Amino acid sequence: MRYFSLILLSFFLFSCQENTQIEQSENMEETMDDLSIYQLPSEWNTQDGQTIEFKDLKGKPLVVVMIYTACRTACPRLVADMRMIEERVSSKKMKDIQYVMVSIDPINDTPEKLKQFAKDNQMEGPEWLFLQGTEDGVRDFANIMAVKYKQINPIDFSHSNIISVFDRQGVMKYQKEGLGLVNEEIVNKIVAVAKN
Secondary structure, eight states: HHHHHHHHHHHHHHHHHHHHHHHHHHHHHHHHHHHHHHGGOOOOHHHHHHEEOOOGGGTSEEEEEOOOTTOHHHHHHHHHHHHHHHHHHTTTOOOEEEEEEEEEEETTTHHHHHHHHHHHHHHHHHTTEEEEEEEOHHHHHHHHTTTOOOOOOOOEEEEEEEEEEOOOOEEEEEEESSOOOSHHHHHHHHHHHHOO
């Protein structure tokens, strides 16, 4: 009888522990959703003149960088990095990944200007998305991405050079700072996020 009682007690303890783990896992998922960029209420204009919110991109892994079209220093390098990343990820047969370029200059970077910039940089396919937001929307998004920027004259900005990877739920999974990305680390991270 004593042996049976111990087995029964062990069973109940194990059952309680399992439920606690399930509840913790569900709570973690809810917390993760709170970190999603899909929670942002801001609206953005695409290079094609459409108005979207980030939640419209739900279900796709995102590779995001913040630039401005008049930039002549860091942005051309960031654009080249994004093109290189897209080529390497595509060579691994990964599809349905959205490469997003968010302008930090919403006053000058109109949808028409972004469309021309995409054409000039051979980034016209459906995988490329250029966004113009409001000044407040851009500031909020930059804060989420930990991108620092400051306007230093009417057409120039000083800014961080960060490429961020978001999963299908809009939760940031990886960031890489710097220019001239030639390693496979970011490509491997994107592929891993896309497989989940």
